[in-house]
Amino acid sequence: MARRASRLPLRTRIAWHALTRGRRRVPAEDVRRILVAHNLLLGDTLMLTPLLARLRHRYPDARLVMTCPPAFLSLYEGQPYGLTTVPFEPRDRHSLTRLRALGPFDLAIVPAESRHGWLARAAGARWVRGYAGGARYYRASLDEALPAPDRLTTLPDMMAALAGDAPAEGERFDPKDWPAPRSGRFTPPDIPYAVLHLGAGSPLKYWPAANWRGIAATLARQGLHVILSAGPGQEALAHAVDPEGRYHNVAGQLDLRDMWHLLAAARLLVSLDTGIAHLARVTQTPSVVLFGPGQAALYGPVAFYGAAPYQAATRPNIPCRDETVLFERSRPWIQTCVRLPADCAFTARCSTGISEKDVLGAISAVLAEKRP
Numbered sequence: 001m002a003r004r005a006s007r008l009p010l011r012t013r014i015a016w017h018a019l020t021r022g023r024r025r026v027p028a029e030d031v032r033r034i035l036v037a038h039n040l041l042l043g044d045t046l047m048l049t050p051l052l053a054r055l056r057h058r059y060p061d062a063r064l065v066m067t068c069p070p071a072f073l074s075l076y077e078g079q080p081y082g083l084t085t086v087p088f089e090p091r092d093r094h095s096l097t098r099l100r101a102l103g104p105f106d107l108a109i110v111p112a113e114s115r116h117g118w119l120a121r122a123a124g125a126r127w128v129r130g131y132a133g134g135a136r137y138y139r140a141s142l143d144e145a146l147p148a149p150d151r152l153t154t155l156p157d158m159m160a161a162l163a164g165d166a167p168a169e170g171e172r173f174d175p176k177d178w179p180a181p182r183s184g185r186f187t188p189p190d191i192p193y194a195v196l197h198l199g200a201g202s203p204l205k206y207w208p209a210a211n212w213r214g215i216a217a218t219l220a221r222q223g224l225h226v227i228l229s230a231g232p233g234q235e236a237l238a239h240a241v242d243p244e245g246r247y248h249n250v251a252g253q254l255d256l257r258d259m260w261h262l263l264a265a266a267r268l269l270v271s272l273d274t275g276i277a278h279l280a281r282v283t284q285t286p287s288v289v290l291f292g293p294g295q296a297a298l299y300g301p302v303a304f305y306g307a308a309p310y311q312a313a314t315r316p317n318i319p320c321r322d323e324t325v326l327f328e329r330s331r332p333w334i335q336t337c338v339r340l341p342a343d344c345a346f347t348a349r350c351s352t353g354i355s356e357k358d359v360l361g362a363i364s365a366v367l368a369e370k371r372p
Helices: 002-006 010-019 042-046 049-058 070-076 095-100 116-122 155-161 209-221 235-241 256-264 275-282 356-368
Strands: 033-036 063-068 083-087 107-110 128-131 144-146 193-197 225-229 268-272 287-291 310-314
Touching: 033 049, 042 070, 042 275, 049 063, 049 155, 063 070, 063 095, 070 083, 070 256, 083 095, 095 116, 107 116, 116 128, 193 209, 209 225, 209 235, 209 356, 225 235, 225 256, 256 275, 268 275, 268 356, 275 287, 287 356, 310 356
Parallel strands: 033 063, 033 107, 063 083, 107 128, 128 144, 193 225, 193 268, 268 287, 287 310
Antiparallel strands: none
């Protein structure tokens, strides 16, 4: 029967193992193995860092395991907080086999959609904890469903609360807890420089090229070497900002390890609301982040990263930033927009309306702060 199950598609295998786990049991008193089960994008994955830190503080001797999209594994090769990462790809039927080899688990945390509770159960988790809400079938996978906050709470703080403990006094990110990944082929320049990250997952987050040109020119006049960055397939964004080739262009050329080292040595990052902005918090890079469709208050400032200079630039009162659902759960204090470009009737005014003057003011404030 086990051999037959190993040949089934991943979703079927998850259901098979979860349903044959048997009835639910009481929480373990002695927690020795912990699983964090998810399949999040880069920024959301990095926002799990306060959760990992709190789990390590509460269970100092437990083995801590986290599922992770394969593209992000290089960031965790130094095993921050003693973490073991397991590559998880929904289309790879071997993902569950790899995960089960590290179980069973005394506790599983499901920080996002409740459907990953079935993955945790299939991995042999004794007790599965997540937030209440979502589809009834997915909610049924949880042994413990915490109520989502009833007032504005940053997403990293929401995730950390799933550790089941109040924050420790003075709980802060310590760079020593996250060793840097190995260096790649890219070597950052040895002069003061600023990184302008132009790309994002949604075109609705894009900022006008003319505004980026103004920011780049101002930083260059202040004596900073300017580096333009964007993800693979977004090289045209950098060309639109700098058609003459005045600045250092690395758009589409760097993997995540290279980006880590680029940010770690940067004097400043100016970025759209995307995963690179969250990576900069781990590298403790002074940052200015532009929030268009996203809610700036939902993602920061986060007390856990209090030592890193940070400013958000946004237009706070946008009527069409009116969607209140996060990870399939609705809360009245959530104000975001996840529309597709074809569904936006206002030409992304939430992003394009952020003024160059406001961003320059945020840059001045960040550069004036002392970097840890």
